Amino acid sequence: MLVGSVPIGAGAPVAVQSMTTTPTSDPEATLSQIGELAAEGCEIARVAIPDAASLGGFEAICAASPLPIVADVHFDHHLAIEACRRGASALRINPGNIGSWERVDAVIEAAGEAGIPIRIGVNAGSLAKDVEVRADLTHAEKLVESAVSFVRHFAKRDFSDIVVSAKTHSAMETVEVNRLLSKALPEVPLHLGVTEAGDFSQATVKNSVALGILLTEGIGDTVRVSITAPPVDEVRVAWQILAAVGVRRRGPEIVSCPTCARCSIDLMSLEAEVARRVRSVDAPLCVAVMGCEVNGPGEARAADIGIAGGHGHCILFAGGEIIATVAQDEAVDALMGEIAARFGA
Amino acid sequence: MLVGSVPIGAGAPVAVQSMTTTPTSDPEATLSQIGELAAEGCEIARVAIPDAASLGGFEAICAASPLPIVADVHFDHHLAIEACRRGASALRINPGNIGSWERVDAVIEAAGEAGIPIRIGVNAGSLAKDVEVRADLTHAEKLVESAVSFVRHFAKRDFSDIVVSAKTHSAMETVEVNRLLSKALPEVPLHLGVTEAGDFSQATVKNSVALGILLTEGIGDTVRVSITAPPVDEVRVAWQILAAVGVRRRGPEIVSCPTCARCSIDLMSLEAEVARRVRSVDAPLCVAVMGCEVNGPGEARAADIGIAGGHGHCILFAGGEIIATVAQDEAVDALMGEIAARFGA
Numbered sequence: 001m002l003v004g005s006v007p008i009g010a011g012a013p014v015a016v017q018s019m020t021t022t023p024t025s026d027p028e029a030t031l032s033q034i035g036e037l038a039a040e041g042c043e044i045a046r047v048a049i050p051d052a053a054s055l056g057g058f059e060a061i062c063a064a065s066p067l068p069i070v071a072d073v074h075f076d077h078h079l080a081i082e083a084c085r086r087g088a089s090a091l092r093i094n095p096g097n098i099g100s101w102e103r104v105d106a107v108i109e110a111a112g113e114a115g116i117p118i119r120i121g122v123n124a125g126s127l128a129k130d131v132e133v134r135a136d137l138t139h140a141e142k143l144v145e146s147a148v149s150f151v152r153h154f155a156k157r158d159f160s161d162i163v164v165s166a167k168t169h170s171a172m173e174t175v176e177v178n179r180l181l182s183k184a185l186p187e188v189p190l191h192l193g194v195t196e197a198g199d200f201s202q203a204t205v206k207n208s209v210a211l212g213i214l215l216t217e218g219i220g221d222t223v224r225v226s227i228t229a230p231p232v233d234e235v236r237v238a239w240q241i242l243a244a245v246g247v248r249r250r251g252p253e254i255v256s257c258p259t260c261a262r263c264s265i266d267l268m269s270l271e272a273e274v275a276r277r278v279r280s281v282d283a284p285l286c287v288a289v290m291g292c293e294v295n296g297p298g299e300a301r302a303a304d305i306g307i308a309g310g311h312g313h314c315i316l317f318a319g320g321e322i323i324a325t326v327a328q329d330e331a332v333d334a335l336m337g338e339i340a341a342r343f344g345a
Numbered sequence: 346m347l348v349g350s351v352p353i354g355a356g357a358p359v360a361v362q363s364m365t366t367t368p369t370s371d372p373e374a375t376l377s378q379i380g381e382l383a384a385e386g387c388e389i390a391r392v393a394i395p396d397a398a399s400l401g402g403f404e405a406i407c408a409a410s411p412l413p414i415v416a417d418v419h420f421d422h423h424l425a426i427e428a429c430r431r432g433a434s435a436l437r438i439n440p441g442n443i444g445s446w447e448r449v450d451a452v453i454e455a456a457g458e459a460g461i462p463i464r465i466g467v468n469a470g471s472l473a474k475d476v477e478v479r480a481d482l483t484h485a486e487k488l489v490e491s492a493v494s495f496v497r498h499f500a501k502r503d504f505s506d507i508v509v510s511a512k513t514h515s516a517m518e519t520v521e522v523n524r525l526l527s528k529a530l531p532e533v534p535l536h537l538g539v540t541e542a543g544d545f546s547q548a549t550v551k552n553s554v555a556l557g558i559l560l561t562e563g564i565g566d567t568v569r570v571s572i573t574a575p576p577v578d579e580v581r582v583a584w585q586i587l588a589a590v591g592v593r594r595r596g597p598e599i600v601s602c603p604t605c606a607r608c609s610i611d612l613m614s615l616e617a618e619v620a621r622r623v624r625s626v627d628a629p630l631c632v633a634v635m636g637c638e639v640n641g642p643g644e645a646r647a648a649d650i651g652i653a654g655g656h657g658h659c660i661l662f663a664g665g666e667i668i669a670t671v672a673q674d675e676a677v678d679a680l681m682g683e684i685a686a687r688f689g690a
Contacts, residue, residue: 201581262419299468
């Protein structure tokens with residue numbers, strides 16, 4: 001299926017998405033945030049429509065956005081129907097909180113008329129009513145059973161342009177639910193993410209654990225890493241997860257040691273400066289920044305290029321071999337020069 | 346095996362360790378850092394001995410440390426032997442960079458006399474010499490084959506008080522290497538970690554992905570999360586990984602939403618304040634901090650207790666039910682009061 005021009009599922013690259021946190025009634029602020037997200041590699045942006053007053057802003061956002069926009073609507077099917085008519089590239093609803101099958105059907109009809117896909121979401125707050133009360137199911141099974149029942153309902157309405165998400169704030173429950181979903185709905189693309197995952201550190205851990213396990217098992221077609229932090233952070237972490245798992249890579253990877261008593265330079269500042277400057281490099285290089293000229297070149301020999309700090313100077317190395325010795329305050333310039341010379345980047 | 350009083354392997358809880366970044370020649374600074382690590386839940390501290398001038402400081406550190414100390418020595422077997430005599434609770438060497446089997450044997454003898462275990466480390470810079478040149482092996486296989494050959498050498502010297510680590514800066518290679526090691530050396534405890542993992546964000550991602558996969562497969566007995574950041578961050582992330590995987594939990598877990606256009610409060614500040622204040626709580630509670638009074642209680646119903654922001658006020662909820670409405674600036678006090686009342690924490 002396609003969200004705007006971004007394919008999801010059926011072997012397409014795992015797509016990175018995020019969600020705006022600005023008021024939707026303020027298109028300027030929201031478009032500015034979408035611009036930041038796009039610059040960081042976000043491919044799909046989701047925008048909440050909490051009330052009718054947000055619809056005008058939503059329409060303006062869709063008209064000007066460089067990324068396809070998913071309308072995020074809870075509870076009120078009228079808003080969802082309006083979103084289809086105002087330029088949404090996709091709709092996200094949780095059928096379990098829309099109120100009735102009739103209302104869900106009205107949304108399905110509107111999405112069909114607009115020719116846009118629907119993400120069917122399920123979480124602890126939006127289980128299917130008849131599933132929620134079943135004492136024979138675990139919470140994970142209730143999420144799966146709800147999703148499956150929603151997909152069946154959509155199928156009866158001949159609507160198959162869907163992606164499914166079932167989210168919890170537990171990494172391992174996320175793994176369990178999506179393993180079950182991928183078996184129960186093998187044809188349906190899955191949207192992965194740990195929800196309400198917490199602050200930067202905990203959310204990065206939970207999403208990395210859950211998505212790491214699932215993506216290495218071949219499960220998952222698009223990801224949204226939820227973090228209580230600016231949404232650009234979500235995009236950066238999503239790409240880092242995809243790179244760590246080896247399914248997609250965007251730009252250079254920096255390898256840097258944790259420092260120890262052998263380190264005689266301010267490695268954190270050096271690493272931060274290198275990270276900042278290599279962001280403009282497109283090539284998928286591995287760049288090492290090591291605190292120790294003794295261990296550095298050997299331990300980081302798999303890196304394409306690197307620097308290691310010594311006592312008052314730095315060494316440049318490539319493929320584990322030392323290629324130059326430079327003054328410490330010229331090290332990053334020298335590194336960037338070598339990257340340009342060797343990799344044309 | 347035991348590092349001080351901390352058991353590693355054979356079904357013991359996965360132990361959390363980190364490494365000091367202060368000069369070992371400055372015992373006061375190093376002990377202060379070890380104190381911070383211990384307060385964050387670190388169970389074993391590693392300290393580098395880069396030169397003979399560090400030995401006096403190392404001895405003072407071992408004498409006063411609240412945590413067992415692992416001496417980290419590269420290249421110079423004399424330093425390793427001295428460390429055994431100066432109070433180390435364990436030794437970490439990479440036999441591949443010690444220079445010769447005779448020197449390794451001298452270290453084994455000293456550790457045996459001191460009655461302390463040895464962590465046998467392998468990385469790209471310290472492969473076994475005869476393994477490094479083999480063109481028939483992948484890099485991962487070279488790490489495994491090196492580790493196995495080192496363990497065999499130790500076994501021939503009747504030294505089995507060991508833990509093995511084989512580290513790379515790739516999450517997936519770390520997974521591959523440790524899966525192979527756990528099969529090749531089923532009796533040997535494994536120390537897990539992704540090395541030279543980069544800055545906070547990337548290192549957290551890589552370690553979470555690799556350790557998440559391995560720990561859920563039952564592989565790994567102790568962890569050190571390498572981050573180019575203050576070592577307390579390593580300990581915090583290590584615990585978050587153990588909690589996310591479900592193998593160990595320390596203190597409360599915070600569940601918080603990523604915010605969206607529905608959010609009318611400064612959730613990041615609120616989350617940060619709650620996170621800071623619940624650190625004193627020992628109980629393994631799940632505490633929710635949600636931006637939206639409509640979705641919050643439902644989506645976070647699995648939380649033991651939580652707050653959700655509204656327009657000028659917050660609601661307190663427990664088990665998905667609203668229990669009180671309070672002014673926004675009193676919300677955290679009210680939450681902490683409820684935690685104390687309900688959970689005696």
